[in-house]
Amino acid sequence: MTLDITHAPTLSVPHGFFGRAGGQSEGAVAGLNCGFGAEDDPNAVRANRRMAADALIEGAPLASVHQIHSAEAVIATEPWPIEERPHADAVATATPGLLLGIVTADCAPILFADEEAGVVAATHAGWRGALAGVTDAAIGAMLSLGAKVERIHAAVGPCLAQRNFEVGFDFPEPLLAEDPDNERFFVEGPSGQPHFDLEAYVAARLAAAGIGRVWTAGLDTYAHPDRFYSYRRATHEGASTYGRQISMIGLARANG
Template sequence: MIAPFEQSPALAAIPTIRHGFFGRRGGISTGVYTGLNVSDSGGDDPEAAAANRAIVSASLGLGEPVILRQVHSNRVVTLDAPPTGPRVEADALVTNRPGIALGILTADCTPILFADSAAGIVGGAHAGWRGAVDGIVGNTIAAMVALGADPARIVAAIGPTISAPNYEVGPQFLADFLALHPNGGKHFFVPEGRREHFDLPGFIREQLATAGITRIEQVGACTYGAPERYFSHRYATHQGTTTGRQIAVIGLP
């Protein structure tokens, strides 16, 4: 069984790398998790989630993706071999080893896939607002550089994520954000009669550019605005229910 996925044209043009941004289409999960839910920690049948991860692997021709215990941190793990044991708490992965597929789970937060094809280095990051504010983007790039990557060569692709029109955060969020990023006010706006909204992917694009990355692409639509295509935690919460997680994967075959 093969599931559909979306790609960054720049990453897809690199023959030595395979990647994909999967949504909820395909898969065998049912109910509120219907489709390609890959998380076995949110209430879905673990066997269904495992089967969905196998579908992802088959769709890309890669091995089982390495999945972290994502905790909205700025911690990056560098892999030189497939991990064993319990999932590591972190929010980004980098490697220069063929045969290791990196998997990032999201349901509104921003998945980012990275590649320096000349150095043979790839990375993946989970950037929720907390991780983004605390530097997960810069830390992921720094970990790639430590392996020999050059930011000027890195391609970065931002996957399906919540958009600013659907990301209401309020005044306290704005104040806390500006305390850490005083020049970041441009990433907020206030619709008439409503509270502050935050442009998470816009902030991430700025961080990527500040780190020296010039090839930045954005793939897919707003997760909240397209719940038939993507899992969206915020949309599910507003509907009084729960949801699954989609996955972004990158690897050196």
């Protein structure tokens, strides 16, 4: 089956937000599950990650992190062994031919590039990480490699949309404590409870950091079960596990 890859028109380096189509995983996580945290055959996950990477840069090594919903960012020059991955939620590189990957299942995947400097980054932003400043950390890692804020382009991939992101009444408190203007990212849902717009919040954080070009996919992971994995949908369905889609970015090898 052909892989489902969403490309951002603002990024011209090898990159893609992958959906669940294709892959070797079976059962509840059938498709291109790329998360080792799912109840899945690790060999299938490795094969899926290799398949996705080859779709962007054939044979390229893939550097990924052990995601913990933090504001930690690291720099990669080569891939880490799976069991030795650093605990972080953003990874940057200036190494040509190396792909960076993060996995999501409702959280927002963000890909960054300063093509002139030859620096890219991949970030996993749930609401906790976003509020803590994971996007700022990713940008900081890029700057340390020679990127400039005014040249960075960012793309926000498929994530849980506001219409399906119902939260508790106390959920907005830390966001409003950070900035009362964050109230604009909430609406009252059909049940009377607030609904949070993660995509818009992340995009606003990027703009506030000085990123002039921010593209958003506008794709809801919850609403498209045949296309995306979703933690919230799996929870609502009483599923025992859930898959993760992968998003990758890298710099082409010097020889193209």
